[in-house]
Amino acid sequence: MMTGGTPRWAIGGALVLALGMSGCAGASSAGGDPGSGGKVTVGIKFDQPGLGLKNGDSFEGFDVEVARYVAKELGYTDVEFRETPSAQRETMLQSDQVKMIFATYSITDDRKKKVSFAGPYFIAGQDLLVSASASGITGPESLNGKKLCSVVGSTSAKKIKDTIANEVQLQEYDTYSKCVEALASGSIDAVTTDNVILAGFAAQPQYAGKLKVVGKPFSTERYGVGIKQGDTKLCTAINDALAKMVSDGSWQKALDDTVGTSGFTPDAATNPPKADACA
Amino acid sequence: MDGLATLLREYDVLAAFWMTVQLTAWGAVGALVVGTVVAVARVSPVGVLQRFGAWFVTLVRNTPLTLIVALCSLGIANTLKVQLAPADSPTFIVDNGFRWGVVALAVYHAAFVAEAIRSGINTVPAGQAEAARSIGLGFAATLRHVVLPQAFRGAIAPLGNTLIALTKNTTVVATVGVAEAAYLMRNMIEFNPSLLYAIFALLATGFVVLTLPMGLLFTWLSNRLGVHR
Amino acid sequence: MSAASVLFDAPGPRARARHRVIAAAGVLALLGLLAFVVVRLADPANNQLTAEKWLPFLTPTAWTAYLLPGLGGTLLAAALSVLLSIVFGLLLGVGRLAPQRWLRWACGAFVEFFRSVPVLMMMLFAYYAGLFALRISGPLLPLFGVVVGLTVYNSCVLAELVRSGVNGLPAGQRESGLAIGLTPFQTLTEILLPQAITAMLPSMLSQLVVILKDSALGSMIAYLELLRSGTNLAVAFANLIPTLIVLAVIYIVLNSLLTRLAAAVEQRLRRGPRAIVTQSVTAGFVPGPAAEPDVPETIMPRPDDRPGRRREPRRPRG
Numbered sequence: 001m002m003t004g005g006t007p008r009w010a011i012g013g014a015l016v017l018a019l020g021m022s023g024c025a026g027a028s029s030a031g032g033d034p035g036s037g038g039k040v041t042v043g044i045k046f047d048q049p050g051l052g053l054k055n056g057d058s059f060e061g062f063d064v065e066v067a068r069y070v071a072k073e074l075g076y077t078d079v080e081f082r083e084t085p086s087a088q089r090e091t092m093l094q095s096d097q098v099k100m101i102f103a104t105y106s107i108t109d110d111r112k113k114k115v116s117f118a119g120p121y122f123i124a125g126q127d128l129l130v131s132a133s134a135s136g137i138t139g140p141e142s143l144n145g146k147k148l149c150s151v152v153g154s155t156s157a158k159k160i161k162d163t164i165a166n167e168v169q170l171q172e173y174d175t176y177s178k179c180v181e182a183l184a185s186g187s188i189d190a191v192t193t194d195n196v197i198l199a200g201f202a203a204q205p206q207y208a209g210k211l212k213v214v215g216k217p218f219s220t221e222r223y224g225v226g227i228k229q230g231d232t233k234l235c236t237a238i239n240d241a242l243a244k245m246v247s248d249g250s251w252q253k254a255l256d257d258t259v260g261t262s263g264f265t266p267d268a269a270t271n272p273p274k275a276d277a278c279a
Numbered sequence: 280m281d282g283l284a285t286l287l288r289e290y291d292v293l294a295a296f297w298m299t300v301q302l303t304a305w306g307a308v309g310a311l312v313v314g315t316v317v318a319v320a321r322v323s324p325v326g327v328l329q330r331f332g333a334w335f336v337t338l339v340r341n342t343p344l345t346l347i348v349a350l351c352s353l354g355i356a357n358t359l360k361v362q363l364a365p366a367d368s369p370t371f372i373v374d375n376g377f378r379w380g381v382v383a384l385a386v387y388h389a390a391f392v393a394e395a396i397r398s399g400i401n402t403v404p405a406g407q408a409e410a411a412r413s414i415g416l417g418f419a420a421t422l423r424h425v426v427l428p429q430a431f432r433g434a435i436a437p438l439g440n441t442l443i444a445l446t447k448n449t450t451v452v453a454t455v456g457v458a459e460a461a462y463l464m465r466n467m468i469e470f471n472p473s474l475l476y477a478i479f480a481l482l483a484t485g486f487v488v489l490t491l492p493m494g495l496l497f498t499w500l501s502n503r504l505g506v507h508r
Numbered sequence: 509m510s511a512a513s514v515l516f517d518a519p520g521p522r523a524r525a526r527h528r529v530i531a532a533a534g535v536l537a538l539l540g541l542l543a544f545v546v547v548r549l550a551d552p553a554n555n556q557l558t559a560e561k562w563l564p565f566l567t568p569t570a571w572t573a574y575l576l577p578g579l580g581g582t583l584l585a586a587a588l589s590v591l592l593s594i595v596f597g598l599l600l601g602v603g604r605l606a607p608q609r610w611l612r613w614a615c616g617a618f619v620e621f622f623r624s625v626p627v628l629m630m631m632l633f634a635y636y637a638g639l640f641a642l643r644i645s646g647p648l649l650p651l652f653g654v655v656v657g658l659t660v661y662n663s664c665v666l667a668e669l670v671r672s673g674v675n676g677l678p679a680g681q682r683e684s685g686l687a688i689g690l691t692p693f694q695t696l697t698e699i700l701l702p703q704a705i706t707a708m709l710p711s712m713l714s715q716l717v718v719i720l721k722d723s724a725l726g727s728m729i730a731y732l733e734l735l736r737s738g739t740n741l742a743v744a745f746a747n748l749i750p751t752l753i754v755l756a757v758i759y760i761v762l763n764s765l766l767t768r769l770a771a772a773v774e775q776r777l778r779r780g781p782r783a784i785v786t787q788s789v790t791a792g793f794v795p796g797p798a799a800e801p802d803v804p805e806t807i808m809p810r811p812d813d814r815p816g817r818r819r820e821p822r823r824p825r826g
Contacts, residue, residue, distance in 0.1 A: 068334055178455075185553075445632065486626055
């Protein structure tokens with residue numbers, strides 16, 4: 001009975017593998033060339049309110065709005081959103097799982113070794129999120145002796161501890177949502193990351209009136225559109241679309257409708273930004 | 280190779296793995312204690328305790344460790360405000376995070392230890408317990424002096440598997456900010472994504488160095504200490 | 509409790525009274541703990557028991573948009589990995605028992621090495637190998653990474669179980685197989701493996717639970733599974749702690765079902781015509797099934813099925 005069963009399992013496994021492989025050959029790519037119509041797959045975050053959030057069956061946020069606008073300008077009729085975890089953003093572009101990434105993706109030199117960027121479409125700065133009733137924290141200098149939260153593998157919190165407030169205690173979680181939950185329960189005093197991400201949480205209806213962004217950004221993060229390395233044609237097309245989005249007022253409207261509802265206004269000196277030249 | 284040198288220069292790899300070792304050691308001690316208590320409860324004469332033991336194993340063994348760690352940190356420590364370090368200490372977050380991490384690891388692996396000990400108890404012939412009772416030993420004395428010593432020796436192999444699993448599972452507590460090997464890996468990936476392969480090779484080597492000798496040691500121990508009947 | 513236990517005498521009136529006191533204390537302690545948790549959760553400072561935080565789970569969207577797709581992903585990855593792990597686990601296990609020394613060594617080295625590497629690393633390796641070496645593209649890549657990562661690790665664990673199961677069989681089994689003229693390979697596949705697998709089934713089946721839980725690591729390589737989609741739900745509804753509790757319940761139910769299913773399969777196999785190792789000797793101290801409402805009795809190895817034990821039967825076999 002057992003020996004009779006083994007080959008059956010083996011056959012079943014082989015079949016499944018074969019099916020998988022045939023499915024692989026037929027797998028569609030993330031989207032055709034711009035202007036050819038059809039569907040495009042775009043990578044976003046699913047867990048950043050105000051920027052990229054999966055809300056039921058729909059998606060909402062500033063990143064989502066920019067992605068939709070750009071996709072439409074590029075001639076795509078349909079946009080499919082996929083979640084791109086931070087650590088896999090580069091590989092998901094390289095493996096054609098997504099055509100473009102709009103996911104609070106800061107342009108850095110190290111990342112440019114693997115992918116190219118269009119944009120930037122937004123300039124964020126590191127800031128603090130605190131409880132609305134807290135008056136003691138006015139900026140990173142006032143954090144000594146306080147508890148500060150950020151995500152594992154980000155510079156933001158360490159920079160504060162090393163250079164501004166040496167006596168701050170750092171709590172790190174794998175997601176911002178855990179930091180915000182800890183802030184809401186009073187276990188920590190502040191959350192730090194890019195101001196626009198913090199504003200997104202403060203704008204969530206469940207936290208309305210309970211959390212606020214301090215509003216003194218102290219760094220510069222340039223959010224770009226991640227694309228496959230060397231795709232200059234796509235990069236130029238995206239930059240044109242972004243320029244049009246700013247000039248026809250859609251950029252400002254998208255911002256006001258999403259993160260703006262918490263009263264957040266971005267640094268007007270740098271926003272809306274001019275796109276870099278496509279290399 | 281350049282990449283590997285850069286990583287070793289820029290990051291304190293040894294400190295991260297030392298944290299892994301500490302988590303493993305404390306977690307293992309905790310898991311052994313809790314697991315033994317649960318195993319004893321499951322074979323005890325009190326029906327309620329047997330049931331509690333069975334519930335514990337079912338609940339804990341069937342929940343992913345990530346969830347248990349998150350519930351310990353966010354649920355019990357933050358929301359229920361059960362803290363394991365003095366709240367006014369300047370290193371409160373680090374201490375509290377580490378201690379809750381150890382508790383989560385200990386509780387999760389205790390379920391596996393309990394099952395290992397139970398199968399160890401199964402390797403002891405009935406005659407041993409019968410003999411113990413016939414010379415007047417009660418339940419506690421029978422377990423302590425006769426059954427458990429033999430059971431542990433019979434359970435060495437599954438206990439060894441659990442210890443290896445525990446070592447590797449310490450990576451999960453990085454999700455609540457304990458600065459061990461997987462935490463280091465996330466930092467490295469964030470700042471040097473172009474060195475991805477070197478990062479993985481480094482981390483995998485670290486774990487092989489830690490766990491391979493453990494596996495060999497336990498194989499040797501189970502051969503040497505196992506009760507040959 | 510039951511007469512089956514040899515660890516303690518049948519309790520007399522005083523012992524029964526003492527047991528009742530211990531039981532009552534235990535129940536009280538548990539109730540006290542539950543009350544503490546509920547009161548703290550309901551505390552206005554926490555407000556975790558509000559309708560706002562729990563009602564989302566009663567809406568269809570929570571299930572159709574988040575939990576069910578995640579569950580589908582988890583089950584798909586787990587099912588594929590279970591099948592492949594069993595196949596490769598058997599092959600590796602047989603390889604470790606092969607008469608050819610080089611094959612034994614190769615399989616042994618493979619098993620020992622890959623058992624030591626964390627599953628997450630293996631998944632990441634598989635993902636990058638799939639991307640750069642095999643040129644897999646599109647949404648199939650994360651599935652490939654998850655399934656290969658889980659399979660490599662778990663087939664090593666299963667291979668060890670197969671090996672120790674065969675080693676634990678009485679030497680007479682192999683000798684009599686050879687004596688009736690079977691080749692060593694036939695002896696292995698026709699006589700030893702069926703018995704060894706039946707004996708090791710309990711441990712193998714609990715490994716399947718591990719596979720299902722470990723599929724949650726797939727979120728690191730963008731595989732859609734239950735834990736990740738649940739966390740996304742928690743952000744959308746801002747109810748992290750209730751979501752963690754609901755997720756834990758789903759995993760517990762899922763894994764209990766899997767354990768039960770596995771136990772049923774095991775029962776069938778034990779009753780099969782080849783399952784000659786099934787002895788009815790109950791020498792162990794396992795309390796009767798009544799004491800283990802959740803884990804069927806057969807999950808525990810029978811005392812005489814253990815690996816690496818006596819070569820000679822101690823008592824007449826039933």
